Amino acid sequence: MAQPKIIVVGGGLAGLAATIKIAEMGGQVDLFSIVPVKRSHSVCAQGGINAAKNLKGEGDSTWIHFDDTIYGGDFLANQPPVKVMCEMAPGIIDLLDRMGVPFNRTPEGLLDFRRFGGTLYNRTAFAGATTGQQLLYALDEQVRRYESEGKVTKYEGWEFLSGVFDDHRVCYGICAMDLRSMAVHTFPAEAVIIATGGIGAIFGKSTNSVVCTGSAQSALYQQGVYYANGEFIQVHPTSIPGEDKLRLMSESARGEGGRVWVPKQPGDKRDPKSIPESERWYFLEEWYPKYGNLVPRDVATRAIHKVVYEHHLGIDGQPMVYLDLTHIDRKILDKKLEGILEIYEKFVGDDPRDTPMKIFPGMHYTMGGLWVDFNQRTNIEGLYAAGECDYSIHGANRLGANSLVSCIYGGFIAGPHAVQYAENVIKSGQQPAGRIFDSERKRQEEINARLMKNDGTENPFLLWRELGDIMTKNVTVIRYNKNIRETDAKLVELLERYRHVNLSDRSMWANTSFVFARQLYNMLQLARVIAQGAAMRDESRGAHYKPDFPERDDANWLKTTKAYFAADADEPRFEFEPVDTSLIKPRPRRYDAAS
Amino acid sequence: MATNSKSVLIRIKRQDTPEAKPYWEEFELTYRPGMNVTSALMDIAANPVTKSGKATTPVTYDSNCLEEVCGSCAMIINGQAKMACSALIDQLKQPITLEPFSKFPVVRDLSVDRSVLFENLKKVKAWVPVDGTYDLGSGPRQGALDQEQLYPLSRCISCCCCMEACPQFNEKTGFVGAATISQVRLFNAHPTGKALKIDRLEALMGDGGIQECGYAQNCVEVCPKDIPLTKSIADVGGQTMWQAVKNFFRT
Numbered sequence A: 001m002a003q004p005k006i007i008v009v010g011g012g013l014a015g016l017a018a019t020i021k022i023a024e025m026g027g028q029v030d031l032f033s034i035v036p037v038k039r040s041h042s043v044c045a046q047g048g049i050n051a052a053k054n055l056k057g058e059g060d061s062t063w064i065h066f067d068d069t070i071y072g073g074d075f076l077a078n079q080p081p082v083k084v085m086c087e088m089a090p091g092i093i094d095l096l097d098r099m100g101v102p103f104n105r106t107p108e109g110l111l112d113f114r115r116f117g118g119t120l121y122n123r124t125a126f127a128g129a130t131t132g133q134q135l136l137y138a139l140d141e142q143v144r145r146y147e148s149e150g151k152v153t154k155y156e157g158w159e160f161l162s163g164v165f166d167d168h169r170v171c172y173g174i175c176a177m178d179l180r181s182m183a184v185h186t187f188p189a190e191a192v193i194i195a196t197g198g199i200g201a202i203f204g205k206s207t208n209s210v211v212c213t214g215s216a217q218s219a220l221y222q223q224g225v226y227y228a229n230g231e232f233i234q235v236h237p238t239s240i241p242g243e244d245k246l247r248l249m250s251e252s253a254r255g256e257g258g259r260v261w262v263p264k265q266p267g268d269k270r271d272p273k274s275i276p277e278s279e280r281w282y283f284l285e286e287w288y289p290k291y292g293n294l295v296p297r298d299v300a301t302r303a304i305h306k307v308v309y310e311h312h313l314g315i316d317g318q319p320m321v322y323l324d325l326t327h328i329d330r331k332i333l334d335k336k337l338e339g340i341l342e343i344y345e346k347f348v349g350d351d352p353r354d355t356p357m358k359i360f361p362g363m364h365y366t367m368g369g370l371w372v373d374f375n376q377r378t379n380i381e382g383l384y385a386a387g388e389c390d391y392s393i394h395g396a397n398r399l400g401a402n403s404l405v406s407c408i409y410g411g412f413i414a415g416p417h418a419v420q421y422a423e424n425v426i427k428s429g430q431q432p433a434g435r436i437f438d439s440e441r442k443r444q445e446e447i448n449a450r451l452m453k454n455d456g457t458e459n460p461f462l463l464w465r466e467l468g469d470i471m472t473k474n475v476t477v478i479r480y481n482k483n484i485r486e487t488d489a490k491l492v493e494l495l496e497r498y499r500h501v502n503l504s505d506r507s508m509w510a511n512t513s514f515v516f517a518r519q520l521y522n523m524l525q526l527a528r529v530i531a532q533g534a535a536m537r538d539e540s541r542g543a544h545y546k547p548d549f550p551e552r553d554d555a556n557w558l559k560t561t562k563a564y565f566a567a568d569a570d571e572p573r574f575e576f577e578p579v580d581t582s583l584i585k586p587r588p589r590r591y592d593a594a595s
Numbered sequence B: 001m002a003t004n005s006k007s008v009l010i011r012i013k014r015q016d017t018p019e020a021k022p023y024w025e026e027f028e029l030t031y032r033p034g035m036n037v038t039s040a041l042m043d044i045a046a047n048p049v050t051k052s053g054k055a056t057t058p059v060t061y062d063s064n065c066l067e068e069v070c071g072s073c074a075m076i077i078n079g080q081a082k083m084a085c086s087a088l089i090d091q092l093k094q095p096i097t098l099e100p101f102s103k104f105p106v107v108r109d110l111s112v113d114r115s116v117l118f119e120n121l122k123k124v125k126a127w128v129p130v131d132g133t134y135d136l137g138s139g140p141r142q143g144a145l146d147q148e149q150l151y152p153l154s155r156c157i158s159c160c161c162c163m164e165a166c167p168q169f170n171e172k173t174g175f176v177g178a179a180t181i182s183q184v185r186l187f188n189a190h191p192t193g194k195a196l197k198i199d200r201l202e203a204l205m206g207d208g209g210i211q212e213c214g215y216a217q218n219c220v221e222v223c224p225k226d227i228p229l230t231k232s233i234a235d236v237g238g239q240t241m242w243q244a245v246k247n248f249f250r251t
Helices: A013-024 A062-072 A079-098 A131-148 A215-222 A283-287 A297-309 A330-348 A403-428 A435-453 A460-474 A481-498 A512-536 B037-046 B115-123 B144-153 B161-165 B178-189 B193-203 B218-222 B229-250
Strands: A005-009 A028-033 A113-115 A122-125 A152-156 A158-165 A171-178 A184-188 A191-194 A233-240 A259-263 A321-324 A357-366 A383-385 A559-566 A571-578 B007-014 B023-030 B074-077 B080-083 B096-099 B106-108
Touching (some): A131 B115, A171 A191, A191 A403, A233 A330, A259 A283, A259 A297, A283 A297, B080 B161, B144 B178, B178 B229, B218 B229
Parallel strands (some): A191 A383
């Protein structure tokens, strides 16, 4: 039998994990990525990866990891796949260890674990504070090995434009653009796995990398793929505001004992080190005595917002609070957190070993994404999704250090299922009509030609700023229906103005503003899914918080939001699906008291 | 421009295609505290007009994470190989000059093709040869001290600054450069990785191999991650010499 050919789009952790599984099973992979895969956004993950190895004698178990994840996600995730992920996690850590990830060690030479948010156990394995980088490199190296054996072909410097589907909505390949020559090509395959990560750029500045625009997910949504729980956006409590992006300050800073505080006196201008303990307010420790600084991210983010905007206690009147590590021994800080301390030092100019860091919440992660079943398959036959771009694991709020494990889990499930499906396609002799490739390529070339020739007055970079500003203001931490509806109206206006985009560069070689303009259109379409999903959900659950509906409403809203694109109306439509809560009965989620 | 607002002067060496002749353009941007070179390039993209008021195109450059972990945005800034994201405007003398790397093929403007490094990593088999991804139990036990030695080597972001700065890295020598040699040290020190030690050392023998290093030490000075590259070269140089001696007696 012919070898199954699978296309993987995205070379972060999920894409590389899938690639390795497929190559190992004898499949052939075409791996597409905008950047060289070693430069993917997964490198930005810092703090660690969760697995209940129970190496600290605490009685941790995969069931408790499962329970923490479901509870942390406010019961919105379907439970069976989350349970499987937590059970696979210890094996995934062992595999990464065998691949050479330089995890921190205990004196005995075993893997060290630290604490993270939303759990009371030391469950997070880590490699300094650059765990994502180290994990990505380990998988990148294994993929390079398969590449040198001819089992993987990399297409680095290619932008995914669309899927190639036949009349029966079966996926037979993709359409992509060479980012140098700007040429559009189609690529056939028996199955396609989408692993294109996050959508941070929709919010303007975020902790995400430049490539995290959500453009691929949006293109597929506009082709009929369901997009689920789009309204669930994680805002990380501790980021460093910057001119070009918000840089993440890992939760591991708090996992290693970092404390969040503000001066009790509004507008206190003293050097933070000279402010005595009695005049500092450690508000997280006071409000959440059990979890303290390690409450889940949605809880910590709302607390910081409250302190800044309701108590008016932001540092020096600014939207910032202190994250303090100065009480911890420098040697321990260097061993366990060096990578993130270096980022703060380089980009802010202060040494966080000597002076408390100034931080503020920043858009970080999308819990929502392409809808998949328990085998990572989308509603389109032959099309799979894995990693941050799929919605399946984190419910209404992701726990820290669960993203790395969910990416690898997703890739490890999607890869083998895609191979199995592809083998069946080959066996059945099912063949796509050649015209579907030609017509998809022509459709994309027409979009390109139109954009290139467009003669208007709108600047895509300025439209993007307007998009980011309004999404950050109205569709992140605190949500009011009136503001969200205004946002959606603004999105309609931006889409209309997009029709008059004028490119300042019309050359056909490595034209980055042209590529960006294409991504921007997809961002605008997906932003409507996020905004409208948020407007509809009249409750508060996990990261989705409406002061007018402050409680979780299981009777009406314990359900998955599924958006699909109504092409004739050029806007999203919604349906809902019950959540599989067959393993853990939903209970109130409270971190301020025993649960 | 208002007299009270500070401005930032940037000169950029541009090139439209790999074959085209380079030219310089000068930009004057409004200063904001905390600006870095990447945010300056974003400002130019939003308003691509030169200092003299001429409309131009946004500058093509590589970037991704913007926090000095992905290795994308390396370029020559005021004459030195650096990452554009961590190059803060406040710390640079103006006018700031931006040029593409000189030892790699220019794609367009500040974007260059650095795939040679990834090819080199294939040649030296920079990976741990695991048996498979199925459940085979835990990895080899490693002391905390060993981890502390290997981890810094594993933080190489493949930016290629060390290669750009190296006087020996050129077409004449075909030298592989410090980054690849340091990866050989990393994998040869790993309990499982060392199974491929001989292959790696042999890949570093001969023309373009480790003996091309002229000990200029530029690599270690420009490395944004402070990787002990000269130590790696000395260490792997010793390993290669031993291997050459062993090979001599084996034949």
